[in-house]
Amino acid sequence: MLLRSVTRSSSNASTSLFFRLFPRSYFSRSSPATGRNIRRLSAAGTGSELFLRRGLRLLPAAASGCLSGQFSLAVSTQTATSYPGQDEAEKLGFEKSREEFISECKSKAVLFRHKKTGCEVMSVSNDDENKVFGVVFRTPPKDSTGIPHILEHSVLCGSRKYPLKEPFVELLKGSLYTFLNAFTYPDRTCYPVASTNTKDFYNLVDVYLDAVFFPKCVDDVHTFQQEGWHYELNHPSEDISYKGVVFNEMKGVYSQPDNILGRITQQAKHRFTALCPENTYGVDSGGDPKDIPKLTFDKFKEFHRQYYHPSNARIWFYGDDDPVQRLKVLSEYLDMFDASPARDSSKVEPQKLFSGPRRIVEKYPAGGDGDLKKKHMVCLNWLLSEKPLDLQTQLALGFLDHLMLGTPASPLRKILLESGLGEALVNSGVEDELLQPQFSVGLKGVSDDKVQKVEELIMSTLRKLADEGFDTDAVEASMNTIEFSMRENNTGSSPRGLSLMLQSIGKWIYDMDPFEPLKYEEPLKTLKARIAEEGSKAVFSPLIEKFILNNPHCVTIEMQPDLEKASQEEVEEKNILQKVKASMTDEELAELARATEELRLKQETPDSPEALKCVPSLNLRDIPKKPTYVPTEVGDINGVKVLRHDLFTNDILYTEVVFDMGSLRHALLPLVPLFCQSLLEMGTQDMSFVQLNQLIGRKTGGITVYPFTSSVWGSDVPCSKIIVRGKSMVGRAEDLFNLMNCVLQEVRFTDKQRFKQFISQSRAGMENRLRGSGQGIAAARMDAMLNAAGWMSEQMNGLSYIEFLHTLEQKVDQDWEGISSSLEEIRTSLLSKNGCIVNMTADGKSLTSTEKFVGKFLDSLPEKPSSGQVTWDARLPLRNEAIVIPTQVNYVGKAGNIYSSGYKLDGSSYVISKHIGNTWLWDRVRVSGGAYGGFCDFDSHSGVFSFLSYRDPNLLKTLDIYDGTGDFLRCLDVDEDTLTKAVIGTIGDVDSYQLPDAKGYSSLLRHLLNVTDEERQIRREEILSTSLKDFKEFAEAVDSVREGLQWPWHHKKTLMQQTKNAQIFSK
Ligand SMILES: [Zn+2]
16 A cells, blocks of 8 residues: 555565565565665656556566557667677677577567586666676575575675675665665576666676676675674673574564465475475575574585586676677686586475475464454465466466466455455465466454364365356456556566566576566467367366366464464574573683674774775766756646646556545544555445456456655645556557546445454554564554654554554444445545546647546546645654564664754755665674664655664664764765765665656645645755765754654563663653
């Protein structure tokens, strides 16, 4: 749901799309620094993901992001650049293995082989300016000590040519990258970068190549200790504890029941035998916190030596840069190596299929709230085949997945949720990114006596679907949804070239054809023809029979809540650490305390200016002086304001209709998210919600409805809107507006049973967020104390909302009439021609041709004289708060409004807060504090400056670090080079790459928040002229936060152990 979380989604903001695309197979280095400091108005990754939430996953490895038909914004049939001829490639040490023109992405793709090492290179050329490079190694682990994951973190901590502490962070600070990250999958590790600036792009490529092949971490045990794990002992008299970035990251992962379930599914843990007990998928490449401390530095080094070798690497280039240059850069590195047998030793062996089903019961740590009997989870999992599937079958399975589970109307999803047996689905769908595909489906929030029933219902529904087949309308809706998403190729905020790379690698990594996953047109045509000729049942029923019903390799996993487990695990950890301490002599303890101190000193010593200069960076000259303008024409249709953006969208119309929430009664606010869901999922007088959903699927690319709130700079009145977003082919614009009208005006709020499901799903979702994104909950809470927009947002998406859902759940049976009429009241209050704004993005001709449908839509809206505006001046009481949840990690926040201290908005604040996040907080909270992230956020609209930490083992120490920020700024001495990097990095954030729909949407949000192009120009100039003086002056503004609020988010043990510090909570 898009509340005002435009950038607030914290540390994984930039990777959120990938989490959705690839929900459980990998970890990413989502650093706090990639959580932008700037409140960037971007639709990408927030709004657009609301469309086709599962649609993006429906063709998992096959075709989730390819181009189709004539669609081409950034690519053309001709590549301008010359291609290396056979001779030229030969001279550079490569031989051309294959060459093809891929019409789906209008690209010329050439596969090269480096002759000396056997390294394979895929060189894809087109005229997409968003260039992508990636190097991928096959890294199957043999145990759950997390070697691949720790190595992924560590290689980015300094290398031969770039011998500083963290070149990765230096790049984050001073590059125009559009993507910069690294991922660990269960069997591979990927290092992708992207930029639209060619010079910047090759800088990034060189740093990454040097990092993976010549990292310092294999000679430096300190990096291993910092990123992996180490014993920390501050004084011989104190207790020993574990520290390490990955160690804490994984403790956070293992604190979420859904994650634990996912991990158990893959793994053979202890006495359990899960889906893949015999191959590499049976262990956790990310690392189990219990096993991470078993990893030794020698094993770590050996893993790098063995697998990070060109013979075991696959390299990807994509975009409009010179293909000869690519090979030149690579040959410099690859020629330094001889061939190694790594490619054979890294082969992933398949798991043999079982002869019969298995069952596993496992406990997970649960909190004390709610009825524990109703907190069971049950999930059925199938390993679909011993060998990888062909593209045709894979595509058909993707379709089947969407048909069964893709939308709220899909039968398997609908029947499970309507059964009342559980609250929400868990881990459901086809997963086909690894060597062997699997299918899972399950429920959470299940009563202990209903577990069996859930299993029976899943099996009987699958049986029924195989026997009866699917509704024709449903098949058509899935077909349209899938084709639309292929044609649109909307990869959100991530580069298209990256999405193609990840698809190609899905086969290539197993020594299969890297071209095949890029070419979906033929298999899709074949599948459509088969469905047309034989009927959908003939296509899908055999798949259900073969891969699910008659497949003996089925593992049922039941997860039981355990109140004691979290504290037991802590006691176990403590016991181990006590034993470790008891086994050490006094000399050894003194030595450990000395080593702890040595590591800390090293971490806190900044790199020398000479070392910092090694990292290549751009000049201010390379930076455009003007911001990117989005063509915007403000006019009106039938008296309603209409914003038009003339942009090439390949025949797709994107539109937003905005209604004002200003006259809504306060008490109704927390009902708004469920109101929005009801509009799309409750049905009308004539149509069941299933029919309505299918109609939307058949005719459009999707419709979403969500609230949007934000403070407005220089105004006391918050912006509070409901946004209805839709997209369709231009030729279907009339259908789109008719359906939007139907959703808004004809939906009836009469289905109590469905409404009850919405409540329990929302509650389950929010509870998951509570554990996994405590920093987001904390930020929302602090905002709610500081301004009205924050208060509104918290009512709809924070702790207050969770409390509201609990009450509502009780109320729904007693007073459904009352709730139903409240929903109706929200509609009446919102729906009005007055104050409505329409936003449209498409090419000029299409904008004109669709005007009449907009006019008809607007005329059908009721006209209301502007009613008395309710003033939104509500706040939560200003106080320090603490909340206890069953997790192994903490989240600590502190915030204040710096405008009230007299600070005047200046563009330099963006540069400064980014710098604080990338240096002071990164070094102290993450590197030496051992948290997964520490960052700050400045909301220039409200003036709220907040500090937040993520998966933090500390509490009070982190708060001290926040408080020290003012002094850090006062003592700061930055040279010209550092300052330039900080400025360029900030411009990189401001100018983030956007696809056309995101451009149009950003422009709408700027309009709503009164951000003019003139003001953007002023801020840009302020950013570009930021000086050291600005940093010093900002210190005072930050000092005002010190006196402000803090909000520690922590687990039970901390509260019990640290009662002596309890005064901070009651301040
Ligand atoms: Zn990580």
